Amino acid sequence: MKQTVLRSYARLIARVGVNIQKGQDVIINCDLDQPKFVELLVDECYKAGARKVRVEFSYPPLAKLHYRHCSVTTLSKIEDWELARFQHYVDTEPCRIHLVSRDPDGMKGINQEKMSKAAKNRHPILKPYLDQMANRYQWCIAAVPGAAWAKKLFPELPKGRAMEKMWEAILSAARVTEDPMAAWAAHDEDLHARCAYLNSLGIAELRYKGENGTDFTVGMIPEAEFKGGGDTSRQGIFFNPNLPTEECFISPMKGKAEGIVYATKPLSYQGQLIENFSMRFENGKVVEVHAEKNEELLKKMVTMDEGAAYLGECALVPVNSPISESGLLFYNTLFDENAACHLAVGRGFADTIRDYEHKTLAECRALGINESMIHVDFMIGYEGLDIDALTRDGKTVPIFRKGRWAF
Numbered sequence: 001m002k003q004t005v006l007r008s009y010a011r012l013i014a015r016v017g018v019n020i021q022k023g024q025d026v027i028i029n030c031d032l033d034q035p036k037f038v039e040l041l042v043d044e045c046y047k048a049g050a051r052k053v054r055v056e057f058s059y060p061p062l063a064k065l066h067y068r069h070c071s072v073t074t075l076s077k078i079e080d081w082e083l084a085r086f087q088h089y090v091d092t093e094p095c096r097i098h099l100v101s102r103d104p105d106g107m108k109g110i111n112q113e114k115m116s117k118a119a120k121n122r123h124p125i126l127k128p129y130l131d132q133m134a135n136r137y138q139w140c141i142a143a144v145p146g147a148a149w150a151k152k153l154f155p156e157l158p159k160g161r162a163m164e165k166m167w168e169a170i171l172s173a174a175r176v177t178e179d180p181m182a183a184w185a186a187h188d189e190d191l192h193a194r195c196a197y198l199n200s201l202g203i204a205e206l207r208y209k210g211e212n213g214t215d216f217t218v219g220m221i222p223e224a225e226f227k228g229g230g231d232t233s234r235q236g237i238f239f240n241p242n243l244p245t246e247e248c249f250i251s252p253m254k255g256k257a258e259g260i261v262y263a264t265k266p267l268s269y270q271g272q273l274i275e276n277f278s279m280r281f282e283n284g285k286v287v288e289v290h291a292e293k294n295e296e297l298l299k300k301m302v303t304m305d306e307g308a309a310y311l312g313e314c315a316l317v318p319v320n321s322p323i324s325e326s327g328l329l330f331y332n333t334l335f336d337e338n339a340a341c342h343l344a345v346g347r348g349f350a351d352t353i354r355d356y357e358h359k360t361l362a363e364c365r366a367l368g369i370n371e372s373m374i375h376v377d378f379m380i381g382y383e384g385l386d387i388d389a390l391t392r393d394g395k396t397v398p399i400f401r402k403g404r405w406a407f
Contacts, residue, residue, distance in 0.1 A: 001167040007040050009142075009171060012180045012243065014044040017140030018095040019239040022049035025092055029056050030099035033146035038099070050095075060106040060271060067110050067118075075114065076121035086129040093235075096139040103148035104331035107271020115270060116300050123305070123373040131361055135351045138239040141334055143170050152331055173244040173323050173335060184240065191228035195248050197407060198226040198316075198399070202392040206252075206314060206399070208341075211384035212262045216281070218314055218343075219256025221368040222392070224352045226250045226316075234357055246323060246338040249315035251348035253368040255284035257311050261343065265329060265336050265379040267298075273331065274298050277378075279345075285309045286345065302345055307372030313344035319383050319403035333377050341381030341400070346374035 014020055026045045030038055038055060045053045067075065145166035147159055153169070154162040175183040208216040228248040230240045260280040267274040277291035277298055286302045286309040289295065302309045317340055318324075324339035348371070350356050350364035365371050387400035398406035 001164065001171075003040075005171065005176065006037055007044070008180060009174065009176045010037065010040040010044040011047075012174065012176060012184070013041060013097060013140055013142050014048045014050075016181060016184050017142060017240050017243050018097055018138040019237055020045055020048040020050050020095055020138075021237060023051050024049070025094035026050045026053045026097065027056060027089075027094050028053065028097045028099065029058070030144075031101050031146060032057055032059050033101040034099070034144040037144050041097070041099075045097075054094075060102055064107060064110055067114055072114055072117045072121070075118035078122055078125050083125075083129075086126065090129055090132045093133070093137040095137060098139070098141045099144050100141060100332060100334055101144045101146035101149060102271070103146060104152055104268045104273055105271070106148065110271065112270070112297055112300055116304065119373065120304060127373075134361055135356065136234050138233055138237055139241055140239065140243060141241065142174065142243045143332070143334055145170065149332070153328060169326060169328055169330075172326070173338070175244065188229035188240070191245075191248060194405070195226040195228045198248060198250075198389075201389055201397055203389040203397075204392045205256075205390040207388045207390065208259075208261065208380070209386045209388075210262065210380070210382070212264070212382070213278075214259075214261050214380060214385065216259035216261045217257070218311060219253040220250065221253045221353070223354050223367050224250055224252075224369075225354050227349075227352055231351065242334060242338075244323065244335070244338055246321040247315040247317045247342075249313055249349075249352070251350075251352045251369050252311050252314050253284075254307075254310050254348070254370040255368075257281040257284045261380045263378050263380060264340055264382045266293075266331060267376070267378045268331050268333065269297060269301055269376060272297055274301075279378075281311075284311070301374065301376060304346075304374050305372055307370050308346050308374050310345065310370045310372070311343055312346045312348035312370045312372065312375050313342075313377065315342050315344070315377070316387070316399065316405075317341050317381060318400070318405050319381060336379055337377045339381075340379040341385060341387070341403075342377045342379045344375055344377040346370065346372035346376055 042053045145163045150162040150166040177183045226248045262278045275293040279286050280288040289298050291298045348369040353364045383403040385403050389397045
């Protein structure tokens with residue numbers, strides 16, 4: 001891939017993704033797959049005005065070794081220096097960039113019970129820090145190719161060609177055109193206009209019906225609103241948290257969901273794939289799950305804590321979105337959630353509450369925003385899905401027909 005194109009992508013992440021302001025610190029979390037691109041990105045962060053850029057690399061094979069050899073007690077312990085680091089993040093509010101590239105099957109074979117227990121034990125300790133940071137900083141998730149991930153998508157190609165094809169797919173989805181800044185300005189405008197229409201309807205419920213058996217109703221929080229594209233932090237800085245993004249999303253009312261939904265794409269969770277699965281909801285809660293592959297992992301996912309079995313997000317994405325029309329299954333939520341309508345179990349988004357800037361996190365949750373240690377998106381959209389909105393004044397308004405916008 002041409003260096004000029006990659007630099008344009010790095011600049012997009014720094015200036016349109018997190019939108020670094022002069023003097024801000026930046027933290028980049030990434031795997032070891034693309035060190036040269038990380039070098040470009042660090043350079044672009046400094047050129048955007050960053051005071052200091054820190055890169056934190058991770059490597060899934062090492063994580064597997066830790067989970068194999070360490071006890072649950074050891075894995076659960078958070079050292080004093082780790083807590084000091086989180087307090088530093090609370091105090092300084094650095095921009096965060098997450099570069100995803102890892103193998104969708106990279107954690108296959110890991111002890112799921114040990115991983116879940118350690119995560120449950122660590123969360124209550126970290127939660128006060130995470131709550132203090134919520135919606136207070138700019139962040140962006142973007143992608144770069146990893147060799148194993150590229151071979152998963154293009155198994156028939158040699159590794160080098162698969163990586164090149166992967167770059168092409170990522171850059172196309174992220175709108176890295178001749179003028180990516182202008183492309184993103186137009187895209188944000190379109191998503192914001194669609195959200196404005198949805199918010200004008202006064203939606204009380206969304207009703208999903210699919211030819212595959214999906215029959216599902218979810219209630220809305222009266223004070224909540226749809227969001228899409230770029231967002232604004234509590235400091236008033238506009239940024240784009242996902243590159244790419246095609247969704248208009250909202251956090252629904254906790255406890256208001258009934259029926260069954262069928263997933264239309266595999267879910268990559270904790271480095272493993274859950275395939276051909278369904279969830280049934282009663283009184284807002286997941287009460288039954290089935291999966292052809294990794295059903296036990298799915299069950300563990302929705303029992304991670306009390307909120308893990310409730311919905312945190314409803315997102316609307318048409319089947320004629322660019323990622324969907326590419327025909328690629330990415331085995332990665334950043335892309336696959338932008339190819340289809342999806343739901344998420346777990347944590348809801350406080351910033352979907354109108355005027356959330358003037359409310360505490362506790363006040364947003366009291367209105368109906370779900371709280372959980374997880375937030376996991378799974379795809380339910382396809383060409384056979386219809387969605388209607390029941391408005392608070394009793395009207396039924398078509399939102400989706402056959403997987404596409406009905407307006």
